[in-house]
Amino acid sequence: MDKSAIRSTLPYVVGLAVAAVLFHFAQTIDYTPRPGMLGPDFWPKIAIGLMAVVCLFEIARILLGLRGETHGVGDVLEKAEDDEAPPTTYPWLLAGGIVLVSVYAVAVNILGFLLSTFLFLAAFMYLGRYRRHGAVWATSAVVTLMAALIFMRIAYVSLPRGVPPFDAVTDFIRVMLGG
């Protein structure tokens, strides 16, 4: 069988597997049935069932080599664009981005919002291949302070302070901003 066809089925196989797992969990929803009433598992099971049927249909369609995928109405109304070469992709940049946002999620509770945001902004700009060092650090500092001012002093959004000794930085900046 054509390898590309098998590869095309992959998203639907994953979808089917997710549906199977979720169906298992839907079966284990704990509740006391009431006579004549549908349970809390009914609605999710409809969505799971529909998802599984569509995934199965697509897998069969691709493997049997059936032509003619049905598209939404919007496709007909869209004019064909000039064929443009797909842009070059850099998977390591993508991986770096995912790692960086994950590190931010870990760091924000430890370093506090202000320090972690400042470091994240600078790191992300470097990752995005922006190399004007002065601009990177200056804009990171300014944007962090602006965010602190807007969200901590004006909008009163509660943002993580961090743990000692980093919370002292948050407190210091808060005092500097008049809080």
Add this chain to the structure above:
Amino acid sequence: MTHILLQLGQGFLDCLTPMNMLMLFIGIVIGLLIGVLPGLTLVMGVALALPFTYRMDVTASIVLLSAMYVSGTYGGAFTAILFRIPGEPIDVPMLWDGYTMGRKGQPAKALGWTLVAALGGGLLSAVIMVVLTQPLAVFALRFSSPEYFAVLLFGLSSVVALGRGSLANALISLCAGLLIACVGTDETYGAYRFTFGSRILADGIEFLVVMVGAYGVGEVLSRLETGFATKPIDKISNARTELPTLREIAALKSMFLRASVLGNIIGLIPGAGATIASFVSYGLEAQFGKRRREMGTGVPEGIVAPQAAATASVGGALVPLLALGIPGSGATAIILGAFMLHGIQPGPQVLATSAHIVYAVFASIFLGLALMCVIGYFAIRPLVKILDLPEAVVSAYVLILCFIGALSIRNDVTDLWLMIGFGVIGYFFERLKFPIAPLVLGVILGPLAESSFMNAMISYGNDWTVFFTRPISGTIMAFTVVILLLPFVQHWRARRVAAA
């Protein structure tokens, strides 16, 4: 009618406070900037602005968000016409005639047509919105759970059938959204569903987390993967707007009307939105318009049709939100969220309980359209200047706003993790050509659809025929069947044409 006009007059007075006017101005400018910046979508922009409104007065916050919503449908046309960069999916049709007109040496004229179309479409839709909301709210008082379910099902079906790309992928995306909405504690039984023992999952997944993650973080990751390789922009030092003459506008009056009414109707449909309005309007003009054979060669019809429809869809989308309490799009879902943050539930009762707020919002749309055109006319050069900012810098700011949005919902870092997770899912959806709109609409409309379905089942003894036998719900269900059949009819016709 006099009653409506009096309330609208009061709405204008309420809107003309310094705070509300400031929010209107800020909303218009930010909306235009969002439209200009590729990678920052209208829905994402409105979502990112929500945390700013937590401490604001309800009217000011709704004025800010709706102003962003209106002007976001217009700003992207600048870059589409001048640089062939559609700031929003809405602006893709603008490339076909708007950019072509610009290439023929008339970019100022193309921008002028865009301005007139946005103003004309927007104003007409605002009038329809004012006239229609109250009667629809009164009519909606007759709605019971089967009717609400039918409307919601129609909305969910429209987003699948009217969208672009594979129908199967759209359906899978919708199911995923419905399942995400199931996470948490069930309303009827208090049972935990898909919570996996997590305390925060027991409270459910906030739609804002899904929306900001899938649209915001997902889009930034997609662009990061290309190394932020947007083509360098030619310097346009003489970007300006040249308005068409009254005679030129009069020659297109019926076309204006058609596009604006169509945009309004599409906006009314929950699940459809400005992008669909823009494409459908262009498509209809290309198939049935007087100058259909010239479409794509830089004719005004190709600019007016999508722009008027896109801006007109905003007024249409606000009607079901205010009259039925049903958000038909991502942006209106956030506006609904802003209402609910202030303890106001839009729906049939809102015109009785909070009419002054509703009419102030109506007035702000009229004022916002005028202000949008003034700013768009005079400030086009500084607005497009934002494109000089490196993408890496803008994306870093966008991510910080996403993080703040997630952290501010429940002050819990789990929401941040969830948002990052949905960002990665959003990236893969885009990569594998699964549309994100059905996922987000599934998350937003899923809980409403489930509760109205369950209420109908409880009230009518599990008799599912109730959706078809009651006159209003039956009619809406018939429309749902028609809209679901449309892609198949279109597919069948395309195959027949190919075979012939």
